[in-house]
Amino acid sequence: MDGNSFSDNAVPLDLLRERAFNLRWAQQPADVIPLTAADPDFPVCQAIQDSLIRYVREGVLSYAPPEGLPNFRQAIADWMRTTRQVECTPAEVFATDSAASAMAVIARGSLDAGDEVLIPDPVDFLFQHTITRAGGVPVQIGAGATTSAEGFIAAMQSRLTPRTRMVWLCNPHNPLGVVHSREWLKTVAEWAITQRLRLLSDEIWSDIVYAPHQFTSLASISPEIAINTVTVVGFSKNFGLAGLRVGAVLCSNPQWRRQIVVASDAESTVFGVSVLSQVAVIAALRDGQPWLKEFVRHLQTQRNYVLERLSQWPGVTVFPPQGTYVVFPYVRSLGNDAERLCEHLLARARVALVPGAPRWFGPGASGHVRICFATSRRILQEAFDRMDSVVKELVEEKQRD
Ligand SMILES: Cc1ncc(COP(=O)(O)O)c(C=O)c1O
Incomplete structure (x- = not known):
């Protein structure tokens, strides 16, 4: 320490x-x-610094697999299982060069032009930005820090159209600072599923939670919610790795995950996460x-x-x-x-x-x-x-x- x-x-x-x-x-x-x-x-933290120095000193800096180093995917799956009770396997993890990029590839891999996505308002600009850049239409749902699940659902209900495809949530919420309760998340997600909507849960802030509040990962709530949810994780907030541009997408639906991977262009090597960034995350999760x-x-x-x-x-x-x-x-x-x-x-x-x-x-x-x-x-x-x-x-x- x-x-x-x-x-x-x-x-x-x-x-x-x-x-x-x-x-x-x-x-x-x-x-x-x-x-x-x-x-x-x-x-x-020192563990990250030491691990990067060691890896660089060893001198081999070859290509990583397009979906991420096996140890990176394993470390994230272990972290999700042990700290967030999400049944996650390494095969469900896809390395991205930042949480922002995770949101962008999910938007590209999940939406057709003109598809609508319900997002809270306010929320981090990346929500509207990544949806719009993928040809989708963000639909802003006014929500304050104390908006109940029922109130949020009523507001979403009034904005549903035949083009509505997804609900994107930010938990903990930037900028409101809310940590959604398990009950809130369950109610909102179950409503979304009955409307045949998929969910994105941006959990980049999930390590920064103040007692007595507790973080619940959306995909941990039920298998049905898990299969309809894609989770975004990141390491800029908890471990201060913003400059390494590293994050991940977690998706237990193989077909949906495949669409996201294809949309990312990682397989062509046009995009892909630096091995050093992945090494830093492995050290952070293991020793940080x-x-x-x-x-x-x-x-x-x-x-x-x-x-x-x-x-x-x-x-x-x-x-x-x-x-x-x-x-x-x-x-x-x-x-x-x-x-x-x-x-x-x-x-x-x-x-x-x-x-x-x-x-x-x-x-x-x-x-x-x-x-x-x-x-x-x-x-x-x-x-x-x-x-x-x-x-x-x-x-x-x-x-x-
Ligand atoms: C809610 C939310 N999502 C995503 C990001 C982007 O994080 P990254 O640096 O991994 O792209 C941020 C950063 O401010 C954020 O607050």
């Missing part, structure tokens, strides 16, 4: 400023704190669990700290995240436009957040901002100290108007 992996001094700021892109340190002026893309500020446990413990204290700081912003309301390391406060009391609020915070506090804009999360995100807290306490505290003064100014400006 790495000692003090999440202390203030564990954040390698110089390296992040050089290497952390996607709205983060390397893409911001030097004085800006980016609480933007959901990507941790901490180095990956103590590090992950400590990471979640750190995140839980960060989450509590963010909630306490946000409670001091007048009129701002927030759903306490049950999972993920993002928080999604409703900030309309500070101004009508979340994009403008983010511009103010960037200009005056030098802190970057993600606005609840339709392009990031759908129209249901309006009035919110997303704050990522996977950093050190010192950085988070500094960011809130800086934002507090701007929030105070905004409130005073509003009172004067």
Whole structure:
């Protein structure tokens, strides 16, 4: 176990400023704190580093099989069986170069042009993006953090058409931070199956869950749900491997799985996951669990700290995240436009957040901002100290108007 992996001094700021892109340190002026893309500020665990070094030193870096290294597929199947009670065999696992890419190949392998997919609104932009890029039509179903299964189903029911093919779920949910209960998932999935719809469950956040909440993998609920579900897993959030672009698709329906593999173009070698990325995942799943446990413990204290700081912003309301390391406060009391609020915070506090804009999360995100807290306490505290003064100014400006 790495000692003090999440202390203030564990954040390698110089390296992040050089290497952390996607709205983060390397893409911001030097004085800006980016609480933007959901990507941790901490180095990956020692087990991953050692395993990559060993593999590279051995010097053989040949092609991997198109569906993934046997050890990679085995490691994922074991992980799904032992930690998520999903009856998964290595043959059901297909390696993809990221969770984003898993969603893209599933969309391409499951949808014809014009097919409709029911997705929650808000949700991560990849939902609408990958469906649209595959020629499908995302149909946004308004859902807040406390929407019941019955409420969600009623909203879906009203949007059903002869072209509706799938329901895509995000659990734990980015950006709402909800961890769906087993009962919620079962009710929604059983309704979908009666409507002859298939399901996608994006479970990239499934390791980041705060007690007493518990994660349920959709495919673990019943064999009928499993055969109608394709699961997306990823390693950017739990183990900080975003730059290695690695994830996987799990599908127990051989015919459906085959369609997805064909759609991926991995068999032609046009696409395929780097062996080093797979080696990193094997090490993470085999030896990274103590590090992950400590990471979640750190995140839980960060989450509590963010909630306490946000409670001091007048009129701002927030759903306490049950999972993920993002928080999604409703900030309309500070101004009508979340994009403008983010511009103010960037200009005056030098802190970057993600606005609840339709392009990031759908129209249901309006009035919110997303704050990522996977950093050190010192950085988070500094960011809130800086934002507090701007929030105070905004409130005073509003009172004067
Ligand atoms: C819900 C969700 N799905 C997928 C992804 C993409 O992950 P990856 O880096 O593996 O492409 C993200 C990343 O933010 C996410 O939040």
